[in-house]
Amino acid sequence: MDTTIGHIDSSHGTWNELIPEDPGLRTAHLTYLLLGGFVGGFGLISLIVKDRLYMSEAMVATIFGIIIGPAGCNIFNPEALFPGQVNHVILEFSRLVIAIQCLVAGISLPRSFIWKERQSITMLLGPVMLYMWLMSALAIWVVCGVPWQLALIIAGCLTPTDPVLANSIVKGKFAEKHIPYHVRLLLSAESGSNDGFGAPLVFFPVYIWRMSNTGEAIGWWLVNVVIYQVVLSIVLGVIIGTLSRKALKCAESNGWIDKESILGFFIAIALVTTGALSLLGVDDVLGCFVVGAILSWDDWFNRQIEETHIQEVLDALINMSFFIVFGTLIPWHEYTAVEGVLSIWRMILVALWLVLLRRLPIVVLLSRWMPALKNQKEVFFCGWFGPIGVGALFYCMIAVIYLQIDYKPLFPIVAFMVLSSIVLHGGSVSLFEIGITRHSTWQNNRLAAQIASAMQEQQGNQGNQVVIGGLVIPSNVTPATVESRSVIEIPQSKEDQANPGRDSGQIDQDCVSERKGEGVPTGRESGATWDARFSGSVPHDTSYYTKCMLGGVLACGLTHTAITPLDVTKCNMQVDPQKYKGLVSGLRTIVAEEGVTAVMKGWFPTLLGYSAQGMFKYGLYEIFKDQYSTMAGEKNAQEYKGLIWCAASASAEFFADMALCPLEMVKVKVQTSVPGTFPTGFFPAVSAMSAARAETKFPYGSLVPLWSRQIPYTVAKFFFFEKIVQLFYTKVFTNPKDSYSKSTQLGITFASGYSAGVICAIVSHPADTLVSLMSKPANKGKSLGSIASEFGYLNCATKGLGTRVIMIGTLTGLQWWIYDTFKSVMGLGTSGGK
Numbered sequence: 001m002d003t004t005i006g007h008i009d010s011s012h013g014t015w016n017e018l019i020p021e022d023p024g025l026r027t028a029h030l031t032y033l034l035l036g037g038f039v040g041g042f043g044l045i046s047l048i049v050k051d052r053l054y055m056s057e058a059m060v061a062t063i064f065g066i067i068i069g070p071a072g073c074n075i076f077n078p079e080a081l082f083p084g085q086v087n088h089v090i091l092e093f094s095r096l097v098i099a100i101q102c103l104v105a106g107i108s109l110p111r112s113f114i115w116k117e118r119q120s121i122t123m124l125l126g127p128v129m130l131y132m133w134l135m136s137a138l139a140i141w142v143v144c145g146v147p148w149q150l151a152l153i154i155a156g157c158l159t160p161t162d163p164v165l166a167n168s169i170v171k172g173k174f175a176e177k178h179i180p181y182h183v184r185l186l187l188s189a190e191s192g193s194n195d196g197f198g199a200p201l202v203f204f205p206v207y208i209w210r211m212s213n214t215g216e217a218i219g220w221w222l223v224n225v226v227i228y229q230v231v232l233s234i235v236l237g238v239i240i241g242t243l244s245r246k247a248l249k250c251a252e253s254n255g256w257i258d259k260e261s262i263l264g265f266f267i268a269i270a271l272v273t274t275g276a277l278s279l280l281g282v283d284d285v286l287g288c289f290v291v292g293a294i295l296s297w298d299d300w301f302n303r304q305i306e307e308t309h310i311q312e313v314l315d316a317l318i319n320m321s322f323f324i325v326f327g328t329l330i331p332w333h334e335y336t337a338v339e340g341v342l343s344i345w346r347m348i349l350v351a352l353w354l355v356l357l358r359r360l361p362i363v364v365l366l367s368r369w370m371p372a373l374k375n376q377k378e379v380f381f382c383g384w385f386g387p388i389g390v391g392a393l394f395y396c397m398i399a400v401i402y403l404q405i406d407y408k409p410l411f412p413i414v415a416f417m418v419l420s421s422i423v424l425h426g427g428s429v430s431l432f433e434i435g436i437t438r439h440s441t442w443q444n445n446r447l448a449a450q451i452a453s454a455m456q457e458q459q460g461n462q463g464n465q466v467v468i469g470g471l472v473i474p475s476n477v478t479p480a481t482v483e484s485r486s487v488i489e490i491p492q493s494k495e496d497q498a499n500p501g502r503d504s505g506q507i508d509q510d511c512v513s514e515r516k517g518e519g520v521p522t523g524r525e526s527g528a529t530w531d532a533r534f535s536g537s538v539p540h541d542t543s544y545y546t547k548c549m550l551g552g553v554l555a556c557g558l559t560h561t562a563i564t565p566l567d568v569t570k571c572n573m574q575v576d577p578q579k580y581k582g583l584v585s586g587l588r589t590i591v592a593e594e595g596v597t598a599v600m601k602g603w604f605p606t607l608l609g610y611s612a613q614g615m616f617k618y619g620l621y622e623i624f625k626d627q628y629s630t631m632a633g634e635k636n637a638q639e640y641k642g643l644i645w646c647a648a649s650a651s652a653e654f655f656a657d658m659a660l661c662p663l664e665m666v667k668v669k670v671q672t673s674v675p676g677t678f679p680t681g682f683f684p685a686v687s688a689m690s691a692a693r694a695e696t697k698f699p700y701g702s703l704v705p706l707w708s709r710q711i712p713y714t715v716a717k718f719f720f721f722e723k724i725v726q727l728f729y730t731k732v733f734t735n736p737k738d739s740y741s742k743s744t745q746l747g748i749t750f751a752s753g754y755s756a757g758v759i760c761a762i763v764s765h766p767a768d769t770l771v772s773l774m775s776k777p778a779n780k781g782k783s784l785g786s787i788a789s790e791f792g793y794l795n796c797a798t799k800g801l802g803t804r805v806i807m808i809g810t811l812t813g814l815q816w817w818i819y820d821t822f823k824s825v826m827g828l829g830t831s832g833g834k
Helices: 023-044 046-051 057-068 086-107 118-144 148-158 163-170 172-178 181-194 198-210 214-253 259-280 284-295 300-305 310-329 344-357 360-369 376-384 390-401 407-426 428-437 441-457 479-484 494-498 542-562 564-575 583-594 596-600 603-632 634-639 641-672 682-691 703-732 742-774 784-791 793-798 801-825
Strands: 466-468 471-473 487-489 506-508
Touching (some): 023 046, 023 057, 023 310, 057 310, 057 407, 086 163, 086 259, 086 284, 086 310, 086 390, 118 148, 118 181, 118 360, 118 407, 118 641, 148 198, 148 390, 148 407, 163 181, 163 390, 163 407, 181 284, 181 376, 198 214, 198 284, 198 390, 214 259, 214 284, 214 300, 259 284, 310 390, 310 407, 344 360, 360 376, 390 407, 542 603, 564 583, 564 596, 564 603, 564 641, 564 801, 583 596, 583 801, 603 641, 603 682, 634 641, 641 703, 703 742, 703 801, 742 784, 742 793, 742 801, 784 793
Antiparallel strands (some): 466 471, 487 506
């Protein structure tokens, strides 16, 4: 009897029967090896990566995916593993990940949190989300030049804040150490719920795009998307969540279920909800969040799973696996072209635009109606932290597969924005730790000095408690203790004791002011490094810089829009001096030929462009001025303040012009084109500029001459303004600045701004003339030197100068007046001084 089970070919010397030859199986086994090795290896050094390198799991996993993917070692290639099915794999993988994370986000909320913080959550899901959608669309449309409908679709994918990235940063022991409890809860609630509200934003432009009747399109969108997908998903989520909670309670009270099965039920209910709602065609993502919130409504379910650390397990397995796959899918080859919609410089510019403008300004503006945010630093972090991740990829694949939107440029743009968010928002905890949880030296020293002063006054009153601002100081703390100890432990409130993740009070006292009772550090204490940000009466913190940026938006946006008629006339005088010979006659000619409304041509790109420019110009000027002053040191900062003003204003304008350039090119083309040869509407004009990009060099063809015009102008504007204000307060108004009324200070501001504006107009006029001449059809393809030579160097410096002096003088004076008025209203005081 032959008992041989298998034949081993000794001539080959290998166990071929045990080694799979199928490439698919080998790839799968290699995937297990790489995934398990990465998760295990990362786990061994996770605290080092998070605590010292400030890198999130998502960032590290994405980097690993890039290394093993087609762009790196090409060990793992999804296209080869799932030929022709990659989009569907991404869709379902992202659906699974985001559904579980939305459920986790809902479960993580304490009892009735959504109802208690309904005002803050409503603001985040309403006006904030709408602004994020429109601002994202504007960035993509302006920079990439895609149709506005496609820009809105891409923006709809990018608008929701991602629960996966949010949870990887605001969950776990690391986040509990660095981020206040209530901020983590708010971000979890927002990220879990607003992903479900992304569907209406993606579908709306599709309905408008593909249906000829706009009213009918909106009606169908309301019925099919808002009511059926969103409202019905909420209703079904409430039903599933309520029934699940009651079933679990019944099973647990009767002893039918153990702890492990409760955890399994949690995963099962996520899959059931996703499957059921997907089959019905409703919003399964929002439904999962609602189910999670209902499960934890009375905190019973939270208590059942609080010891399981389910969030950390999910992050280590499902989420990290997804970001490894994402790293292998990034289409690097699409970004290699120097020109084109997907060129790398356009992607970087869009990413920076989204990070700076997509969320932060609107959160700061509406923060007073968000009671969940306790101070300005929490407002800043909430405004900064709007991650783009798995949700964006999910809706991207929805658009590609179900809505038949072209894969390119949709996926490459979304993928790059997700990568940018992983990198930029992945390091947000370090920013938050430095800027928020560790109080600034100015604030700490002020409070410590107040404590010492109050205790000195009450030192003789034995048995009396020292109370400062509602804070009871421990009886074992003495004035000497305050001055000698580096940290004072503040007793926890009941709320802090109930929520150990919250920051307990600690007062850092590295350099308490020696001037007892004053409470405000000067930066000159023993061992302290002088910092220009805290050298004045108002600390230049994040709140200060943000308000300065908003003041710049108002100052530049409103004033430039108001003088559009002067700008239209001035530009035409520069382009055709024979026809438009003066300000008054030029206005009359324009009105006679094109009508009264023609004098307001280009007002909308003017408003958008100069609002963005003003934000960076004034905001970055304050930042650069403080940074350069601190680098120079206290003595040199006073001695060479003129050079610091110039350097700070030039640095700020360099970046401000990048925001202005595309819109300035559109504005000039609209204002100087012969009537009937170029559209005057904003959207048609941008489309025409993009279509003729080879000729117009849109959107950054005028950046160099714009720098040539604006940087000298801004340097003169800020230097002479600061200098003239200084002369006013040292030669004319010699009393302390604060002794004069606000109206007097603002009058000095306007006079100084107007005087500086006249100088600015003269300095920047030649470059301004060249910018206008570039838009003339006869000058297409010519260099700046040849244009200046043909037009005449003297003409470049003088034609339209009188009008420009009046315009810029008034403009600059009003800008400084509006800016300082806004600062005064915000409690920041006016600019300049002795």
